[in-house]
Amino acid sequence: MWRQFRKFSSSSSSSSFSAKEKKWDALIIGGGHNGLTAAAYLARSGLSVAVLERRHIIGGAAVTEELIPGFKFSRCSYLQSLLRPCVIKELELKRHGLKLLKRNPSSFTPLLDGRYLLLGSDKEHNYYEISKFSKSDADAYSRYESQLDKFCEFMDPLLDSSTPETLQGSSHLNTRMRHKLQNSAFWANCLRRALHLGQKDLLDLMDLLLAPASKVLNNWFEADVLKVTLATDAVIGTTASVHTPGSGYVLLHHVMGESDGDRGIWSYVEGGMGSVSLAIAAAAEEAGATILTNAEVSKLMIEDTGRVHGVLLADGTILHSSVVLSNATPFKTFMDLVPDDVLPHDFHNAIKCSDYRSVHCLLK
Numbered sequence: 177m178w179r180q181f182r183k184f185s186s187s188s189s190s191s192s193f194s195a196k197e198k199k200w201d202a203l204i205i206g207g208g209h210n211g212l213t214a215a216a217y218l219a220r221s222g223l224s225v226a227v228l229e230r231r232h233i234i235g236g237a238a239v240t241e242e243l244i245p246g247f248k249f250s251r252c253s254y255l256q257s258l259l260r261p262c263v264i265k266e267l268e269l270k271r272h273g274l275k276l277l278k279r280n281p282s283s284f285t286p287l288l289d290g291r292y293l294l295l296g297s298d299k300e301h302n303y304y305e306i307s308k309f310s311k312s313d314a315d316a317y318s319r320y321e322s323q324l325d326k327f328c329e330f331m332d333p334l335l336d337s338s339t340p341e342t343l344q345g346s347s348h349l350n351t352r353m354r355h356k357l358q359n360s361a362f363w364a365n366c367l368r369r370a371l372h373l374g375q376k377d378l379l380d381l382m383d384l385l386l387a388p389a390s391k392v393l394n395n396w397f398e399a400d401v402l403k404v405t406l407a408t409d410a411v412i413g414t415t416a417s418v419h420t421p422g423s424g425y426v427l428l429h430h431v432m433g434e435s436d437g438d439r440g441i442w443s444y445v446e447g448g449m450g451s452v453s454l455a456i457a458a459a460a461e462e463a464g465a466t467i468l469t470n471a472e473v474s475k476l477m478i479e480d481t482g483r484v485h486g487v488l489l490a491d492g493t494i495l496h497s498s499v500v501l502s503n504a505t506p507f508k509t510f511m512d513l514v515p516d517d518v519l520p521h522d523f524h525n526a527i528k529c530s531d532y533r534s535v536h537c538l539l540k
Contacts, residue, residue, distance in 0.1 A: 198224070198226075198495075198496075199496045199497065200224050200225065200226050200495065200496065200497040201218070201223035201224045201225065201497065201499065202218050202223055202224075202225045202226075202497055202499040202500070202501060203225075203226050203228060203486070203487055203495055203497040203499070203500045203501070204225065204226070204227045204228065204500075204501045204502075204503060205228055205473045205487065205500065205501070205502040205503055205504055205509070205513070206227075206228070206229060206230070206236060206502065206503030206504050207227050207228075207229030207231075207234035207235065207236065207453070207457070207467060207469070207503070208234075208235065208236025208237060208238065208453070208503045209235065209236060209237070209238045209259075209452055209453050209456055210236075210503050211227055211236070211501070211503030212227060212234065212453060212456040212457050212460055212467075213263060213267070213456055213460075214501055214503070215227045215460040215465040215467070216267050216456055216459045216460035216463055216465065217267075218465070219460055219463035219464045219465035220463040224464070225460075225464070225465040225466065226465070226466045226467075226468060226495065226497075227460070227465060227466070227467045227468065228468055228471040228472075228473055228487065228489070228495070229467070229468065229469045229470075229471060230470075230471070230472040230473070231469065231470075232469050232470055233450075233469060234453050234454075234457055234467060234469060235449070235450045235452075235453035235454075236252075236453070236503065237251075237252040237253050237449075238250075238252070238253050238449040238450065238452045238453045239251055239252070239449065239450045239453060240447060240448030240449060240450025240451065241450070248448055248450075249448065250445075250448040250449040250450070252449075253449045254449060255279065255442045255443065255444065256276060256435070256442070256443050256444075256445050256449070256452060257430075257433025257434060257435055257440075257441065257442040257443060258429075258432070258433040259452065260335065260336060261434060261437075262336055267455075267456060267459040268459060269452075269455040269456065269459065270455075272454075272455040272456075272458040272459050272462075273447075273451060273454060273455050273458065274445070274451060274452060274455040275445070275446040275447075275451070276435050276436060276443035276444070276445060276446075277443055277444040277445070277446060278297070278435055278436070278438070278441050278442075278443050279441065279442045279443060279444060280296045280297050280441075281294050281295060281296035282295055282296050282297070282441075282442070283295045283405050283408070285401055285404065285405045287401060291308065291309075291401075293305055293306070293308070293309065293401050293402065293405055295405065297438070297441065299318065302314075302317065303317070303318070306399070306402055309399040309401055309402060310397070310398050310399040310402070312398060313396075313397045313398060313399050313402050316396055316397060317397075317402075320396050320397075321440075323377075323380065324428060324431045324440075325431075325439060325440075326373070326377060327377075327381050327384065327428055328428070328431055328432050328439060328440075330369050330370075330373050330381065331428075331432060332432070333365065333369070334365075334366065334369075335432070337362055337365070338358065338362070339362070340358070340359040340362045340363065341359075383424070384424045384425070384427070384428055385422070385424060385425045385428070386421060386422060386424065386425075387421065387422075387424045388418060388419045388420055388421055388422075388423050388424065389407055389410030389411070389418045389423040389424045389426070389427045390403075390407070390418040390419050390423075391424070392424045392427065393406055393407060393410075393418075393427075406427070407427075409426065409427050409429075409430040409431075410423045410424065410426045410427040410430075411423060411426065412426075412430075413426070414426060430442075471489055472489060472490040472491075473487045473488070473489060473490070473513060474488050474489060474490045474513075475487065475488040475513055475515065476488075476500055476513050476514055476515070477494065478514070478515055478518055482518065483498065484497075484498065484499070484500050485497070485498060486500070487500060487513075506527055506530060507527060507528075507530055510523075510524070510527045511524075511527060511528060
């Protein structure tokens with residue numbers, strides 16, 4: 177696995193020269209797992225694609241590094257569950273080396289008096305564990321999980337759908353009509369699913385999405401040890417508390433993931449989280465994508481008409497393409513990489529005032 181990890185650690189001079197001479201169909205700034213996924217799909221559709229990674233290794237937030245000689249660490253993300261199953265299947269990531277190790281038990285909560293709550297994938301064992309503190313909670317727990325599963329089934333197709341967007345600028349009639357049809361199809365699908373869910377469950381879902389997690393858990397359970405254990409999923413990855421409105425969504429967010437078809441199960445990744453990025457990169461390269469490391473983008477090349485025609489690297493190299501995707505943050509992309517006076521003032525100001533203090537990664 178380490179030899180595979182080193183495969184992407186540096187770009188050769190011949191690769192750099194080839195990239196400089198070529199007119200690419202698409203350039204992707206950043207070799208994080210999202211950028212690599214975009215490269216894989218674009219390359220599979222027959223386009224010439226190059227990924228430009230600033231660092232000497234790929235992976236971004238999903239990376240494994242030897243920080244101490246002989247010891248490799250997942251530096252940021254540490255568990256896998258939210259990578260969409262369709263991506264794992266379509267890119268054949270298991271064939272490219274992705275191996276998931278399901279986390280079981282899922283939580284261990286010790287108490288000062290020597291008692292503990294141990295939860296995992298075995299429903300009978302969970303019932304026994306919760307019963308040690310509250311028979312009522314043990315009975316309610318299966319209903320709680322069933323309701324969350326029902327809400328996940330409602331949300332699942334939406335996660336794989338193209339979200340409706342506002343069409344910017346002037347466009348041809350055909351483009352506007354196609355845009356309206358796509359948006360209408362999205363909202364029609366939402367309405368059908370809402371009607372199927374039913375009024376009571378829909379109201380409960382909205383309450384879960386908007387309410388503090390503490391309110392949700394207090395409505396279901398009485399034992400503090402169970403509520404505290406479940407509340408962890410409502411605050412981890414955020415700077416919010418369980419009393420923050422909307423933290424109920426984060427609770428649901430952690431149940432929406434799955435591993436090998438098991439919903440709400442989080443998995444460790446053999447080889448660390450960098451193995452996720454390596455598997456996606458292997459799929460991208462197999463489809464024909466080029467991945468360059470030590471290739472820091474310093475600026476997007478934009479014509480007077482506002483159309484992009486490539487990127488300028490930190491070493492002075494210009495790579496040409498009429499399409500550039502960015503795996504960097506919106507702030508980095510639009511404030512640092514896009515030249516001044518290109519973006520509308522309102523958009524520029526909105527990006528400038530973006531708040532990143534409570535970001536939550538795709539992979540966790």
